[in-house]
Amino acid sequence: MDRSWINSRRTNVEYENGVQEFLEFAQKNLPDSNNKFYCSCVKCINLRQLHVELIREHLFCDGFCKSYTEWIRHGESVEMPSMSSHKEKVRGDTYDHMDDMIRDFGVESFARAHSYISTRLNEGGKQCYLALYYYQNRWQLFILSPVQNTIVFLSSLGNKPNRQFKNIIDAAMEAS
Incomplete structure (x- = not known):
């Protein structure tokens, strides 16, 4: 085609x-x-x-x-490359199942972490949000107050360049 x-x-x-x-x-x-x-x-x-x-x-x-x-x-x-000399045809929807499994694992793990941390922080009567952010060359999980969460959300809507977005995240982390 x-x-x-x-x-x-x-x-x-x-x-x-x-x-x-x-x-x-x-x-x-x-x-x-x-x-x-x-x-x-x-x-x-x-x-x-x-x-x-x-x-x-x-x-x-x-x-x-x-x-x-x-x-x-x-x-x-x-066509998928294989170790043998023949080539095997694989339907594309095979990949869909793998993506779903990976996505499900990540969502469930994130939900468990969110539940655990929220429970610990909310014991003191504080509301919190979790944020996953690529910070200092690795993915990190941050706990944000409602104000910090709003700042991060609003800055992401404005299509800020990554550097400015990082400065906003840094400021939010220092405030906590």
Whole structure:
């Protein structure tokens, strides 16, 4: 299937036809998905499952993720290298299960940590929030007061450069 449409302008007929072919491809190759598929727009980058019409809207408003050329999230088979001399075809939805398992493990672990820390801090009558932030070259879990949490949230909405965002986090951590 020709994928040159991905680089076309979104107002082009070629792009419109390409989006239609892409959505039909996904529906044909993943028929048991309750009409929900991973959205391949530049904002969702195959992290969110949406209904077809909403995906269509995203692809026209935001554009198609140009690096997504092997549609493994939408049922396309890919060749997997193996130790033996023969090559094996693997359906793309195999990866979906692995992603779900990893995501589930992370969410559950984070929820347990949040519950434990919240219980300990709330014993003193203080409300707190947990924040995961890449700080000093590693991921760290921070405990934030409601004011600090609001500062971090609002600064992330403003699309601040990482350096300014880091300064805000540093100031919030020093205040606690």
